[in-house]
Amino acid sequence: MRDKDGKRRHIIGMLVENKTGVLARIAGLIASKGYNIESLSVGETLDPTVSRMTLVVRGDDWVIEQAVKQLNRLIDVIKVSDLTDEDLVERELILIRVNAEPTFRAEVLRIADIFRAKVVDVTPMTYTLELTGDEDKLDAFVELLKPYGIQEVVRTGKVVMVRGSKAVTKRYQEKLKQAAGKEMIVVAQQEEGNGQDLLR
Amino acid sequence: MKLTGSEILLRCLVEEGATTVFGHPGGAILHTYDVLPEHPIRHILCRHEQAAAHAAEGYYKASGKVGTVMVTSGPGACNTITGLTDALMDSMAIVVFSGQVPTAVMGCDAFQEADVVGTTRACTKHNYVVMKTEDIPRIVKEAYYISRSGRPGPVLVDLPKDILMGKAEFKGYPQEVNIRGYKPTLNGHIGQIRKAADLIAQAKRPIIYGGGGIIHSDAHQELQELVEITKTPITLTLMGLGAFPTDHPLWLGMLGMHGTYTANMGMIHCDVMIAVGSRFDDRVTGKLSEFGKQCKIIHIDIDPTSIRKNVKVDVPIVGDVKHVLAQLNQELRKVERDWAKEFEEWHAEIEEWKRRHPLRYDQKDGAIKPQYAIETIIRATEDKDPIISTGVGQHQMWAAQYYRSRRPRRWLTSGGLGTMGYGFPAAMGAQAAFPKDLVLCIDGDGSFQMTMQELAACVQYNLPVKVFIINNRYLGMVRQWQELFYGKNYSEVDLAVHPDFVKLAEAYGATGFRVERPEEMKAVVEKVVSTPGPVVVDVVVDREENCFPMIPAGAAIRDIIDVGDPIPEKLFQGIR
């Protein structure tokens, strides 16, 4: 979905060195383009020296293409790809503390049930619910609970995985096996012919 | 064998061949300086760390070997930032080693602490803080490798004091590097190269727009082959000067804001533009919306981020210029075409531009015209194959316009950042790399005063740099803009007070000359060349000469103002 000015939300997947300062480099680069990071999630991969980072930023395609190239240029970034147009499994997690007074306690539970949310904490007047899902699902959940009075919401960044066999980490590990490092990415760049890095 | 971090560092430098170091000691790096004299390393004590960084840039550009800088923590490291940024903008390979407070007090506002890694993140290609003594060899190896390979650039290594003082087993300098996130592409994609060759084979009015990348990859021979095979006229950016002989009939002169009329006309009348290791800087493209609309563009660059950054290109080729041009030439040699005949019309048109719009100035009796001074310096020393550096300003542009060369790595100037004060220390660095060569600095009176303290280092280490100060007693380039765009409101550009540069040179133990009359110019240059040791020449020139041709900032190339053209009223931005 694009804004009037042609911008849209981009999901950028990255494999990066798991060391101090890497996040600062990435954040600094995105900030220098004048873009706000909408969400960010970082976690270790099977290889503890490598982290997987998922970044959501809004911008026009051309600027994001530049940003992706520049991210790829960072020495600590092993691999980057704009995954926006890929077929993705997308998940976020939300924790939400909602009023649950006796008069509508059951209703709140019913909504939680419909969404398959878990009750993770209970007090006489509140429920704390946990839900994972894609963004739309989480948004809908929040909307439905609003009338009861939401006390606190904590939401993670997005994590994504390309559907099928094209997943970043898996492909990357194959590459590690071939001990070719970025060699393969170079091939991908060349196939594209415009020097764009591709994780696919 | 257990060694201290300092010993390991210096041994690694020796192994790396980094045996010339530009630096300035201080508390956090004292431990290293303590053992420095025991190592076969020549240290040049620069009087300011900014100058040390520029010297390292000059050393790199002239020799192709990475320049090395060593400074202390806090103020020392902070003083290198201008040099680091300059090196980043112009892709200069330098490695800066900065002392740092001990790890235990990092982040505690310790004495002379600065967050150097944080501060330099945006002005280095990469930087490190070393947290274990045993990591020093690997990090030094990586630092030099990253700095020189791919698109060259500055790397900083921050060395906390306890890491330098700590001991570790030294297992030798690593032979290899393997950085999984960094593998620059060298060869171009053959499909893309064939597309480029096809485009060139169909061209009627091609032009080569070459840049600094040709020099970094030492590809001047491949470039010359490309020109010879295809008879394609060629222009170079300010950073590319030297990559092609200036006496060749297909040489058009520098392009861009102060480039020749011919080169700029070539850019807007071509049908195929071959950009080779150049990055479509705004000083070159002028108004972007009107740039390159009439032609197909081929762009060869090792850095994917340079491609499509400012200008949409038709055939991008990611790779090292030397490799890609070799591949491209191979394809083009197969093309059956009488290139010279096909381009007869195009060449004739170019000759006409050259004939009607040469670089020119009018040296009458009286004050020395700066262009005359610069042309005389360049011509009178040409047979000595000098290395020439410049400051930033009008004198820089004239030096670029009148520059004559037959080979690369003899031209040092600050292009991307345009750092006044670059010229003199860069010349000093080049002289350190080539002690026997003639090294000239064509400087501005404003620029020279930003780093002139290095006269002391030149005298101390016998680096016989010859500085010609093109002295117009103005921040001339700024004054020119004020004249043209701000109604001659000369706000704060008059350098009304100068030291006596002749006495200044003498005070440092160097030689000083002054020249005020055009007829003396040539003799003075000859005298300077035969004078041993560093020399400063105060060349007193006509104050209000302007540099043309000029494409005003933001204007399109076709709006170029040649020498003697009236200044269009619409350019005026200020209040008259």
Ligand SMILES: Cc1cc2nc3c(=O)[nH]c(=O)nc-3n(C[C@H](O)[C@H](O)[C@H](O)COP(=O)(O)OP(=O)(O)OC[C@H]3O[C@@H](n4cnc5c(N)ncnc54)[C@H](O)[C@@H]3O)c2cc1C
């Ligand atoms: C007062 C002033 C006026 C100026 N006026 C002009 C002017 O009139 N004309 C002009 O041209 N400039 C002018 N400049 C300089 C201008 O600002 C830019 O610095 C310059 O145009 C950039 O040159 P370049 O395109 O060759 O790029 P460089 O900065 O030299 O960059 C080199 C490019 O080559 C690539 N590269 C590096 N190594 C390799 C390799 N091995 N293989 C392939 N590619 C490689 C890099 O990725 C980069 O994209 C002026 C500067 C100042 C201060």
Ligand SMILES: Cc1ncc(C[n+]2csc(CCOP(=O)(O)OP(=O)(O)O)c2C)c(N)n1
């Ligand atoms: C460090 C720095 N400060 C300011 C500028 C802006 N600037 C560009 S050219 C110039 C004037 C340079 O004067 P001078 O060295 O005397 O050279 P001239 O133009 O007179 O030949 C100035 C101030 C700059 N490029 N670098």
Ligand SMILES: [Mg+2]
């Ligand atoms: Mg001046």
